Amino acid sequence: MVLHTVNCPPSHPALGQCLRLLAPGDALLLLGDGVYAALAGSRAAAELAASGAALHVLDVDARAAGVLERLADGVSVCDDEGFVALTERYPRQQAWY
């Protein structure tokens, strides 16, 4: 099980690479510019939803971006402790940026 952290905007090829390599049971945490992929109604959000991975955004980054109020369904908001908790549950992390 892999925790994927995404720290680049949805137009960046790294998001596509992440999506094609997500495995069932993996989790995905959106950070920094990655949070825009959680915008309700966006193409990226639809692709994320279809991936079947557990989806999370980091609260401070989502709030800074104005994404927190327009969050796609199924994306949960986590704080720094929640980020650490994800690394406890998922033994390895792949950083996409």
Add this chain to the structure above:
Amino acid sequence: MNYALLVLASPFSGTGSLTAARFAEAALGRGHHIARVFFLDQGVGAGMATAVSPQGEADPVARWADLAARHDLELVLCVSSALKRGLLDDTEAARYEREAHTVHPAFEIGGLGLLVEATAQADRVVTFGGSA
């Protein structure tokens, strides 16, 4: 658990470096140990003593230094990444015959072997990248 953190993100662009600092604090708060924070590539800017942040905004260098002081954290800047970005401590300044010492005392300069060692000892390794 024992964590090793690899920070590649610049503290001067994007959020990666501060995210890493907050992560470190939260991990310690949950009772974990942090073997070492290794700064590589653009990440080494976190140790730049001469960086001045705008008033009212986060100062990543001070943030890391404060964290290190409170938790006895080991912060290591990769020597080759540091040198080419003008980050020198006393030893390297003497070695390369430069006047300026620009590394904040909360940080040390070290080789990649320290990343290798931390990775080998850690239960968890977390990488913090920035936009490249």
Add this chain to the structure above:
Amino acid sequence: MLPDSAFDKEGFLRELDDWSPAVAEQLAAAEGIALGAAHWEVIELLRDYYRQFESSPAMRPLVKYCALKLGPDKGKSIYLMSLFPGSPAKLGSKIAGLPKPDNCL
């Protein structure tokens, strides 16, 4: 003979283009080493390594490269230690005029 100013505080060449066999003798003498044929064989090998891989070797690849090019008897760290005591990759590279290692390893 190059003047002292051609070398930095640690005795490394400041300009790699200044290197010549005579400079290698000078660098070696400063380290207390008199270069013999066996030393030259390794110095040439180090310079070949640098031409081929555009980097200075760590100890492990140097030993392997020696084994590959000079045979198994010479591809041993104990052999290289006998020629360039202490840290053969570093000392050999210094005398061979390869870039100063940034102490990353």
Add this chain to the structure above:
Amino acid sequence: MSAPSVLLVTRHAPYGASLARSALDAALAAAAFDRPPTLLFLGDGVLQLLPGQDASGIGTRSHRRVLDSLPLYGIDTLYVDSQALAGHDLTAADLPPGARPVDDAAIRALLAGHDHILGF
């Protein structure tokens, strides 16, 4: 307890940013300390493998030349994203001897199959 296995993922072209070089330095260092990581070239990272690189005109080392020293460091296998290869119209003939193109399923297995991942 045996040492944890490490997968090093390198995803950037060699000269546009310093990350590819940093990743390679990390790989060489780990190998020099007898802990050779598994290397995975992903996305634009496969461009690091192009033959015929001559970086003398831009004042740096040729990345491929340094990569060619990996076998001497005990790293004989390079895993390469086959989809990215195809996207750049590269074939196995362009790659160093130890390169092994891998599909998405194999990449997933590499990601899940190591104790730690260093993501460059």
